[in-house]
Amino acid sequence: MIIQKEITLKPRARGFHLITFEILDALPELKEFGRGIANIFIKHTSASLTINENVSPEVKTDLNNYFDKLVPDSLPYFEHTIEGPDDMSAHVKSSILGYSLNIPVTNGMFNLGTWQGIYLCEHRNRGGARKLIITVTGE
Amino acid sequence: MIIQKEITLKPRARGFHLITFEILDALPELKEFGRGIANIFIKHTSASLTINENVSPEVKTDLNNYFDKLVPDSLPYFEHTIEGPDDMSAHVKSSILGYSLNIPVTNGMFNLGTWQGIYLCEHRNRGGARKLIITVTGE
Amino acid sequence: MIIQKEITLKPRARGFHLITFEILDALPELKEFGRGIANIFIKHTSASLTINENVSPEVKTDLNNYFDKLVPDSLPYFEHTIEGPDDMSAHVKSSILGYSLNIPVTNGMFNLGTWQGIYLCEHRNRGGARKLIITVTGE
Numbered sequence: 001m002i003i004q005k006e007i008t009l010k011p012r013a014r015g016f017h018l019i020t021f022e023i024l025d026a027l028p029e030l031k032e033f034g035r036g037i038a039n040i041f042i043k044h045t046s047a048s049l050t051i052n053e054n055v056s057p058e059v060k061t062d063l064n065n066y067f068d069k070l071v072p073d074s075l076p077y078f079e080h081t082i083e084g085p086d087d088m089s090a091h092v093k094s095s096i097l098g099y100s101l102n103i104p105v106t107n108g109m110f111n112l113g114t115w116q117g118i119y120l121c122e123h124r125n126r127g128g129a130r131k132l133i134i135t136v137t138g139e
Numbered sequence: 140m141i142i143q144k145e146i147t148l149k150p151r152a153r154g155f156h157l158i159t160f161e162i163l164d165a166l167p168e169l170k171e172f173g174r175g176i177a178n179i180f181i182k183h184t185s186a187s188l189t190i191n192e193n194v195s196p197e198v199k200t201d202l203n204n205y206f207d208k209l210v211p212d213s214l215p216y217f218e219h220t221i222e223g224p225d226d227m228s229a230h231v232k233s234s235i236l237g238y239s240l241n242i243p244v245t246n247g248m249f250n251l252g253t254w255q256g257i258y259l260c261e262h263r264n265r266g267g268a269r270k271l272i273i274t275v276t277g278e
Numbered sequence: 279m280i281i282q283k284e285i286t287l288k289p290r291a292r293g294f295h296l297i298t299f300e301i302l303d304a305l306p307e308l309k310e311f312g313r314g315i316a317n318i319f320i321k322h323t324s325a326s327l328t329i330n331e332n333v334s335p336e337v338k339t340d341l342n343n344y345f346d347k348l349v350p351d352s353l354p355y356f357e358h359t360i361e362g363p364d365d366m367s368a369h370v371k372s373s374i375l376g377y378s379l380n381i382p383v384t385n386g387m388f389n390l391g392t393w394q395g396i397y398l399c400e401h402r403n404r405g406g407a408r409k410l411i412i413t414v415t416g417e
Contacts, residue, residue: 002417004313004382035143037178037274039315041382043391045331050234053184058219059230065216066231070209070348077343080336091337092344095328099394100380102239104143104180104272111272113182116238133382133389135315137276137415139141174282176317176413189373192323197358198369204355205370209348241378243282243319243411250411252321255377276415278280 001036003029004135011129012122014086016052016060020118024110027134031108036138038110041100043131046090046124048097054117067093067121090123097121105138140175142168143274150268151261153225155191155199159257163249166273170247175277177249180239182270185229185263187236193256206232206260229262236260244277279314281307282413289407290400292364294330294338298396302388305412309386314416316388319378321409324368324402326375332395345371345399368401375399383416 007026009019023040024030030038042049053059071092074085081088101118104111110118120130146165148158162179163169169177181188192198210231213224220227240257243250249257259269285304287297301318302308308316320327331337349370352363359366379396382389388396398408 002313004384035141035274037276039380039382041380041389043389043394045329045391045393051184051238052234053219053230056219056221058217059227062217062219062227063231063234066210066214071344075340075344078336078340080331080334080340082334088337088340091331092341095330095341096235096374098237098376099329102178102180102241102380104178104274106143106272111180111182113184113270115184116182131391133384135313135382137315174280174413176415190323190377191369191373192358195358195360197356198366201353201356201358201366202370202373205349205353235374237376241317241319241380243317243413245282245411250319250321252323252409254323255321 001139002137007132007134009120009130012120014122014125015064017120017122018054018117019120023118030105033105033108033136033138036105036136038103038105039100039135041133043133045094046087047127047130048094048099048121049101050097050119050121051101051116052119053115086125093123105136140278141276146271146273148259148269151259153261153264154203156259157193157256158259162257169244172244172247172275172277175244175275177242177244178239178274180272182272184233185226186266186269187233187238187260188240189236189258189260190240190255191258192254225264232262244275279417280415285410285412287398287408290398292400292403293342295398296332296395297398301396308383311383311386311414311416314383314414316381316383317378317413319411321411323372324365325405325408326372326377326399327379328375328397328399329379329394330397331393364403371401383414
């Protein structure tokens with residue numbers, strides 16, 4: 001059994017944003033799967049997806065500050081500057097953090113650890129509404 | 140055909156640890172798959188999974204030293220400090236290295252390159268026994 | 279339905295290289311899939327795979343320069359030096375960037391965003407011909 005759908009996230013500010021429930025709300029079909037794998041893929045190159053601690057708001061702040069320092073906007077040697085100072089840094093961050101998550105599905109639910117939540121990592125100052133493709137394979 | 144199981148790794152010290160054979164020992168069902176994909180997912184936010192060179196012990200040391208310098212404990216701007224100096228650094232490292240591996244399965248075996256082994260990246264000083272969900276889809 | 283095949287990429291110089299069309303040319307079976315997931319896995323520990331912006335040649339240069347600075351060759355504390363100055367740095371970069379991509383397949387095509395292309399990240403000065411395993415699961 002396989003389902004696939006595209007969802008559009010509401011626009012977010014630059015930073016790390018928990019989207020676990022926005023995804024689950026868009027995916028009522030998940031409960032039909034006894035076991036399987038959910039692939040969540042972001043169709044962009046300046047935003048990415050990760051999993052991280054889902055309770056403390058300081059984690060979001062710290063993640064954002066860390067990656068902003070790891071990949072500063074406007075590094076002096078960047079040549080790809082035509083789309084603004086936050087564009088090439090966004091591309092680098094996206095490759096570090098990654099474009100898809102593969103999460104086990106068990107008994108109709110994401111089989112995440114207690115502290116795991118799904119994050120949209122928005123690397124642009126004005127990234128707009130990001131599109132995800134969600135594919136669930138299983139039985 | 141799909142199988143899914145949870146396994147609990149024995150506790151490890153902070154660092155990079157080869158777990159290829161610990162996973163294979165827990166997965167006798169793998170030999171029933173002619174071809175497919177194995178997803179190995181870690182249910183934590185302060186430990187991660189990667190693939191790397193599986194022979195030289197210096198590789199483990201160098202990986203550990205590199206990531207400890209890339210994401211130092213107790214960065215002065217970290218706000219999420221309540222769980223200890225190795226906690227927020229562990230969260231950052233986990234997002235960089237990633238929470239799941241997707242490995243092709245061919246003729247009943249992981250279709251890894253000659254030098255590829257599966258690593259648990261334990262980012263906490265006392266991380267305890269880590270849980271993995273392994274899902275194999277194929278035929 | 280599942281297909282799996284090994285392909286060998288032509289050798290590339292150190293750097294980031296778009297391989298979307300080299301993969302598609304090797305994968306005529308893709309058009310038989312209405313929906314599914316394609317896993318592209320690299321069987322090496324000194325080269326990796328990522329997705330990034332697929333038009334501007336400056337993006338390739340900037341990515342290469344960024345990762346060469348993030349993980350310099352011959353870091354003074356590296357102990358795994360027997361295979362040359364570009365070997366341990368290649369292992370670290372590979373774990374940061376990752377060994378596999380999981381891309382949704384829709385209507386016989388990779389369901390990539392407009393600006394997304396598939397990159398081989400060649401981290402060795404002379405990496406040779408890299409092998410990929412491509413597995414497509416779907417219907």
